[in-house]
Amino acid sequence: MALINTIREKSGWAVGAIIIGLLLFMLGGDFLYGRNSLFAGNDRVVGEVAGEKVDYETFNATLEQAKQAFIAQQGRQPDENTMGYLRDQAWNQTLYRIAFQKEFDKLGLKVSDDELTDMVQGNNIHPSIRQAFTDPQTGQFDKTKVIEYLRNLDKLPPQTQEAFRNFEANLGPERLAAKYNNLLKLSTYVTAAEAKRFDEAQNSKANVRYLLVPYFTISDSSVKVTDEQVQAYIDKNKGRYKVEDGRSIEYVTIPVTASVEDSATVRKTVDELATQFTTAPNDSLFAKLNSDQPYNAAYLSPADMPEKLRSQLPLQVGKVYGPYAENGTYSLFKVTGQKAGAQAAARASHILIKPEGTTPEADAAAKAKATDILNKIKGGADFAAMARQYGTDGTTTTGGDLGWFQQGRMVPEFEKAVFGATSAGLLPAPVKTSFGYHIIKITAPKTTQTYQVAAVQKTIQPTDATRDAAYQKAQQLKGEATDLESFRKAVAKDKSLQKVEAKGLGRGEQAVNNLQGARQLVRWAYGFNPEGTPTQVGDVSEVFEIGDQYVIAVLTGERTKGVADVASVKPEVSALVRNELKAEQIIKKLSAAKGSLEQMAQAYGPNAQVKTADNVVLGTGQLPGVGNEPLAVGKAFGLKPGQKSAPFQGEQGVLVVEAVSVQKPTVPTDVKSVRQQLMAQRAARTDNLTYEAIKQHANVKDERTKFF
Template sequence: MSVINNIRKHSGWAVGFIGISITLFVLGDLFGNNTLFGGGNNQTLGEIDGKEINIQDFQSRLDVMRQNYEAQTGRAAGEQEMTALREQAWNQLVIDIAYRKQYDKLGLTVTDEEMVDMVQGNNISPAIQQAFANPTTGAFDKSAVINYLKNLNTLPVAQQQAWADFEKNLRADRLRQKYENLIRLSSYVTKAESEREYMAQNTKASLRYLYVPFYSVPDTTVKVSDSQLESYLSDHRDEYKGVDTRTIQYVTFPVLPGKDDSTALSTEIKTLARGLASAANDSAYARMNSDIALPMDMSYASMSDQLKEAVKTFIPGGIYGPYREGDTYFIYKYGGTKKDTVSTARASHILISPANPSDSAKAAARQRAEAILNQIRGGASFEALAATNSTDTQSAQRGGDLGYFQNNGSMVKPFEDAVFSMSSAGLVNRVVESQFGFHIIKVTDPKSNTLYRMAAIAKTIAPSQSTRDEAYRKADQFAASVDSKAEFDEAVKNDKSLVVATANRIPESSSTVNAIQNAREIVRWAFDDKTGMNKASKVFETDEQYVVAVLIGKTEKDEVKVDDFRDELTAKVRNKLKAEQIMAKLGAVGDLDAMAKKYGAGALVETTNDVTLATGLLSSAGFDPLALGEGFGLKKGQKSKVFAGENGVFVMELVDKTEAPKIADYTPYKSQLQQAIESRAAFLLNEAIRDNANIVDRRAKFF
């Protein structure tokens, strides 16, 4: 039975592996009743490469996937799981239809002999190796596969079907690999391209330049008209793709527990605390009475800040609490500590990634990382430097914080080794290199492998029915009083307790509205053909609140308007107008210092030495390929004309240029380019297939 569970597990892995190749669409996650909202009896879910996808056929496929998931996990699929399964089912259809057409054109197949080789031959599939790994050693056991197949016909029908599905996924995965490899290996880098890359990485120039950044001209001094925006959009239509979205404003009426609700729970949890203290099996008692499943063994990292402070005073056998965190009360029976097999730590980092895989780019990245480390050693704020320098944009928003993690391979090895070599909090006194770049690391909570045994009960304050009824009454009264945007605004103005929120450009497939989860009903209302502009909605119930909304904006895929991209277009046109002003004021090209002095505030004259085309950065302007290209194209001592770059207006002067010496072998540079092309091949291939298949996706109308 454990083998078939592994097969189910890795069947999902195989399907998921296929699914990764397709760019995911965002889906809604509430299934209607097989009816097309606002679309009469149309049962067509979409179209792939000219083939219509019927909702019943899709649902049949989805039902099989749901049943496999529930058999694998032992629990019913929730809304979040169903969203993922619908996405997987759709991606399988793309594979089966759009990809299959390409396979057939090329004559690609996976023979039965190949399948035998993948399952029990000399080239075992990774999925088979994982499914039949020895549970003790983790090593693959081929004899287990052979024995399983010998007895396959004696197994229940459901298990035989699971194996058939597993093999089907293996075959599909191998076919996709063949196709992608065929495209990937058909790419070629010429000697001329390799030589050009070598020259870009190794030819160095010293540039002196006049730079007037666009931001030096206040935005308020440059007026942008709608006609200018229309003209710009018309000239750059291909850059601005239309999409169906809606913008709404809304107010919420939260269902918050009242004083009576809190009092009732407080009494209940005191009774539970006495029961927990006397329970013969405290862990079983806690599980039966807790609203939230809590682990018996807690690491310090997994605790709330309140519990971290409190646990220092706990004595084994004692009952502690209740502690309130939000709307939840916690009580704990403390059972002492034990040692875990892995350690946990918390750290922050600043990641400096090279611009490309070349040695020169890596050297430049290391040099920059070393400079940042020196700034921190000198007293600079780690968090501030992370926010402005780290190429890990997600952690940069948190000052570099990565949260807690274990030394179990969850982080790349050089990073993990550096963090867990620290016995106390503080800065790792060196730059750490990994495949992602160069890390400056600060350990904020040092390693610990202590686990705290806690029998814990969590009880959440639930609003009573009378509380819910009162919240709905207020929402319904508000909705009944408004029909238009004007009435909506007036009603909000008269009720100081209401706060208007705006959700911009909601896609039709979205299941959320800002932070509101399970909001498909609101999204469907916003996209309903019967919903007019500036019209207010009925009352929607979402999670623990009621919502009343008003539709204030829409964009259409087939009709791109200035308002759809107003902010982006305004910035582009404004910079263009600024460039014209700056260039007119600078006048004719002459001595750079004299030009800057004549221009006045905002003009900078700077020099950048030993810059390359491949990795070049200008001091204040940063990465500006237009300026770099203009500078490298000059002769020694020559100045460029006045021109607009990416971030401002320039006059470039080439002070000196050292050409890269000729070499006999450009193979390393050819390999770099080849690897870059091959790494993009699968993604670009999928994009091309999708575009060629003319996929029409109407799933949001059904789910």
């Protein structure tokens, strides 16, 4: 606690409780002290960073700090999914601490006690300290409150003291990181020549003609791609195909869903409760004791009621409505009170006709169309059918129905029309709003009546017998599937099962496709199963219970860190290689054609297109009408007007470009301003690029899967 001791030597005190909550928050910071044990056995090693082993105990201590920070911030224990994210956070903190500390040591970077004191009560106050001790009324930072807080720290609760110790421990690493990053940021520069070239690229425009033969005009089936060609492409572009460890699996899920018998059992219970509910002496207590959902004593307007209950309006006090079945739940509702509410509610349908422009003519045309539709409805046409045919907003699928809504939720003109109506029915004229013209039908006129409703809701849950049946089905599949081939055969013969594939699962994955909380499945794929034996390709898993389903998987592939193999990227790379082969064919045929772009296109055939692109900007690399074509744009600006390029391979096909005119910027470049812009852009990227570079060279080995 060097910082506290230094401050105590220099200052006097009183209590400033404002920072306590913030200090607890700081427990989750990105920079944590601690040293790894270099003597733990390999069975206790969580990973390795820059040659330094990370033992389980040290990592778990960092994880526990992250967990306690989460509890302090959220006021609850983290669930398993959240724990997965906290483990990642703790691992990144560990990686940062070890890998970056070695860089700090190489440069001899240190942080003195005077610097730490300066961050709390000097001229360079830490942002969290400044925020905590700034008066929200005056906006003034009060340094004396910091001193008062620290002088009385040993009298505060142990949790608060520990929180500050962790905050203090973070200050040193954070200042070191700032020094290191500032060194790198200050090493970035932009020359005057770079600034001029950048400005010219952003402000140079060209009008271009081009000939394009898209790759899709040659069928994929006519161009064969071999594995050798795919491998050669990967070898030539290794930087694009670097991968981390990965596993591929196939799996099936057997959901545990309530059966018809389960539903009937719950319905019988609800029917019995309905009879009891009618004569219950205390409705709120009855609901609290018998409902799966918490009791809500609020008065509800029709806009806030369940649709089943809303359809029974007006409701009677003392009457039980239901049971209603919806979304796997049986519901009973007893009306226990009624009163006039503060806001009115109404229900309406509409057909919105939007003007096709902003001119008076467009507005008049929309009004005329709305009036015509309104007259058809008055003549007997079905409102909902007309809404589906002519409506121009999201209510067309519901026949224009807006449902119930309270006053204050719609635009003023619309609300004035709806809440001004005294009865249900079609309004006599279209209503104009900022959206267009509305044909409105009042489904239920405004009411201020609200109801207090006691609800008893029972979720239809699968019984133990249903769960056992699903488990037995999963075990039967497990018994038939001993390897990949038998797994696929067993799944294929059961039409109720659907096989799903998951490729390239990372070590730290918490979910598998849509399977949330599937960490145990990922750990199995990486070789950590109950038997303690490594998982091999072709192995079939045990039966996992994940959420409300049983899961069985088979390992179909392994990928090690490095450059991707052919199998893992074959579809993607095959498409690129196929385009290269198509380009060779197209270029050969185009090269034999002579004359203008039109003559070349005619000689090639109907698949060659000649088009014009105006105002092509050099700095964007975009060719209007085609898309991202940086090579084509670059070639166009390198040509003289009237000159055309040779055929070349582009992103979307083979192109020949011809410059029509090139316009260079006429306004002199403000070199200073452009340099500042580019410097800011590069500096903003420095932190992330630095982290990734150091991580890459730290030779990180992540073995957390052994434990979590």
